[in-house]
Amino acid sequence: MAARVVIRIQAEAFNVAKETEALSSPHDDLGAVATFIGYCRSEGGRLAALELEHYPGMADEEIKRVVDQALQRWPLSAVSVIHRYGVMKPGDGIVFVGTASSHRAEAFAACEFLMDYLKTQAPFWKKEHRADGTIGDWVEAKADDDVAAARWKIGS
Amino acid sequence: MAARVVIRIQAEAFNVAKETEALSSPHDDLGAVATFIGYCRSEGGRLAALELEHYPGMADEEIKRVVDQALQRWPLSAVSVIHRYGVMKPGDGIVFVGTASSHRAEAFAACEFLMDYLKTQAPFWKKEHRADGTIGDWVEAKADDDVAAARWKIGS
Amino acid sequence: MIIFVPAFAMWLKRMTEIKIAYFAWVRERVGVADELVTIPSSVVTIEDLARWLSARDEGYASAFENPKLVRAAIDRVHAKPHDMIGNAREIAFFPPMTGG
C-alpha cells in the first residue's frame, strides 16, 4: 500500500481538523493517528511575533527526504507535514505533523522522528519580534534538538 | 497554572477537530500539542465491528488516576482523554488522547504515556464481531502493551 | 448471658455482604454481571475469594480456571491476588484490559 503523503510549505494558516481528517481517510486497517502541532509562543509576554524565514528551494526537498526516511522505517499509511513561513503571532500554529499506521507505537515514533528532524534539518529560521516593538534576535538552535534527532541514529 | 483536564467516557463519536482545538485554547505559552486517535480496524476485512465493554464505575476514576500521574510528571497545560464504549465499525475512532505543553518532548511523552497506560490499566474490553455475522472472541491483551507501559517505570 | 440485638445482627450481616461485578469473558462464564454475596470470614484476600467462588459451580470454576488471566479491583482500584478485601464494598473480576 502506497502511503498518502502531504508536504506543504505555506504562508497561510493550516486547518487542524481538515489535516487530521485527511490522515484518517477511510481505509479498514487504519488503527492509529498521531499528530503534533507546534505553536508560536510569547515566551511569557516577551514576544509579539516570530518571523520565519525559509529556503524555498530546499525546504520542500529536505522535508521530502525526511518523510522518505520515516516511510522506510515505519509502516505508515499516511504522513502529513505542513510548515509555515512568515510572521506568526503567539498562539498561531507553525507546524503540523501527522502520521497514520495500523498500530500506535509506529504512529507515535514516526511523528516524533519527523518533528525531531524538522527541527534540526529543515531550512527554517525564526527571528523574534519583541513585545516592545523592536526587532529581536534570531532564535538560537538548541543542543537539545540535536540530541533528540541523534537518538534516531540516522546520519544527517 | 492549573491544567485544563477533560476526561469523558461516552458511547457517542468524538469530534477530533473540536477536541484538538480545545487543547490549544489560547494561552500565550502553549508551544506544542500532541494528539493520538485510536481507530477500530477490520483486521484485513475479518471484522465487521468491535464491541467495547467497560466498567462504568471504575473507568472514569482509573483514567483520572493515570491523568494525575501524567500531570505530576510533565508540565502540561491541558490533557484530554476520551474513550468510547459500545459497538464500533472499522474506521470509527475509539479513543482520543491529547496533551498540551510548552515544548514538544513533554507533549509527546505525556501523550504516549497516557496511551500506554490506557491500554493496560483502563477497564475496557474488546469483543470481535466477525464479518460473517458471528460473534467472535474477546481480544486478548498483548504482552507488548505491558512492556510499553512498564517502560515508564510507574507501579500499577 | 448473651443478649440478642437485631440491629447489631443486621450490621454484622452487612459487613460480610459484598457486591461482586464481572466483566467480559469472566462475566460470560459466571453468567451474571454482578451479584451481592455474603462471604465467610475465612475469605480474606482476592485470591481466597476467587477460590471460594470457583467452588460454587462449573461457570465460576471455568471463569477462574487460569487465575493468571483474571484481574481484580477492590472498590474500583486495581488489586493484586494477595490484597485483602477488608471492608470493601465492591470487588470486580475481569480479564486483562484491552481498551485504548
Added chain:
Amino acid sequence: MIIFVPAFAMWLKRMTEIKIAYFAWVRERVGVADELVTIPSSVVTIEDLARWLSARDEGYASAFENPKLVRAAIDRVHAKPHDMIGNAREIAFFPPMTGG
C-alpha cells in the same frame, strides 16, 4: 598557436559561475540574499569557499567569523565543510536551523 573560440570561453565562464544564497543572520551580515559569483579554481570545498568569501569584506568576514555556526547546502542538500563544490549550481550558507 592558440585559437580563441568565443563560445568555448563562455562555457568556461559558466562553469565557474555559481549562485550563492544566504539565510537568516548570515544573509543580514553578508548584505545580500543571493548572488552569482565566479570562484577561482583554488576553491574546492565548502570550507574553501567560506574562507574565500570571508576575505571579500567585513560583512562576509563577520558572517563567517565562527565557522562552527555556519551550515551549508550544495544544490539544496545539507553539506559538510570538507564536501567538494564540484559542478554545483547553488551553494547556500545559513545558521543552524530553528524551524519546527
